[in-house]
Amino acid sequence: MSGLGVRTSEPRGGKALRRYETVVIAQANLPEDDMTGLIERYNSIIADRKGTVVKIDRWGVRKLAYDIRKQTRGAYVIYDFAGTSDVVAELERNLKIDDNVLKYMTVLTDPETTAENIMKEITALAKKETEEKVAASAETAAETPAAAPSAQTGEPAGSSEAPTAVEEK
Amino acid sequence: MAYERRSRPSGPRKKFFHRRKYCKFCSDSTIKIDYKRPDILHDYITERGKIMPRRITGSCSKHQRELTQAIKRARSIALLPFVVTEGR
Numbered sequence: 001m002s003g004l005g006v007r008t009s010e011p012r013g014g015k016a017l018r019r020y021e022t023v024v025i026a027q028a029n030l031p032e033d034d035m036t037g038l039i040e041r042y043n044s045i046i047a048d049r050k051g052t053v054v055k056i057d058r059w060g061v062r063k064l065a066y067d068i069r070k071q072t073r074g075a076y077v078i079y080d081f082a083g084t085s086d087v088v089a090e091l092e093r094n095l096k097i098d099d100n101v102l103k104y105m106t107v108l109t110d111p112e113t114t115a116e117n118i119m120k121e122i123t124a125l126a127k128k129e130t131e132e133k134v135a136a137s138a139e140t141a142a143e144t145p146a147a148a149p150s151a152q153t154g155e156p157a158g159s160s161e162a163p164t165a166v167e168e169k
Numbered sequence: 170m171a172y173e174r175r176s177r178p179s180g181p182r183k184k185f186f187h188r189r190k191y192c193k194f195c196s197d198s199t200i201k202i203d204y205k206r207p208d209i210l211h212d213y214i215t216e217r218g219k220i221m222p223r224r225i226t227g228s229c230s231k232h233q234r235e236l237t238q239a240i241k242r243a244r245s246i247a248l249l250p251f252v253v254t255e256g257r
Binding site: 023025064066076078105107 | 204205207242244245246247248249250251
């Protein structure tokens with residue numbers, strides 16, 4: 001193996017750990033099982049290439065602003081993950097082949113991040129989720145105003161990823 | 170005659186009242202410009218789907234740049250239209 005050969009096989013972004021967001025628009029008429037299977041498949045593709053999935057956001061079926069492949073509706077899934085650029089290359093290659101995927105887009109949200117930051121975020125997310133579950137169960141058990149503030153704090157962080165990117169720096 | 174003409178109000182200065190424009194994102198830092206939020210971006214495109222110029226919306230150059238980026242991304246994933254045709 002020559003030095004040149006090694007160089008060409010190296011991903012364009014180098015070995016830098018980067019944070020990406022991929023929006024996938026799948027066919028709206030897919031059965032529930034196929035949909036979860038599809039989501040799981042791309043999750044494993046990211047994991048296989050040593051990427052870490054921070055969050056998978058399912059928006060469900062939405063009306064499209066314009067027709068894609070004669071479809072007026074599409075199911076949106078957003079992957080928030082970290083990895084090197086070859087993860088993205090592999091993911092997009094697979095998305096391109098898949099007939100159930102109408103369109104996709106990958107956005108670089110953070111060009112430099114560390115594994116520690118991502119682990120921290122994952123644990124924070126998991127913690128918040130359990131807290132939300134507790135709050136939800138408390139709400140159903142007894143309709144007290146105590147559950148309301150916890151729901152409020154959870155809402156802004158869940159609706160947008162941008163604040164988390166700021167915290168990393 | 171000449172004197173009368175001079176006494177007329179000069180120019181259409183007081184015809185319009187302009188409300189002071191301001192950048193919504195500068196005054197309220199809690200709103201984040203995100204391509205995943207078409208509800209916010211909708212205020213910055215015309216009925217035809219064009220991006221509104223800064224001189225109309227009053228946003229600052231920094232946020233206008235971010236808006237442009239976000240609108241273009243949102244268009245790419247069918248959250249916002251590229252064009253809105255009349256007959257639809």
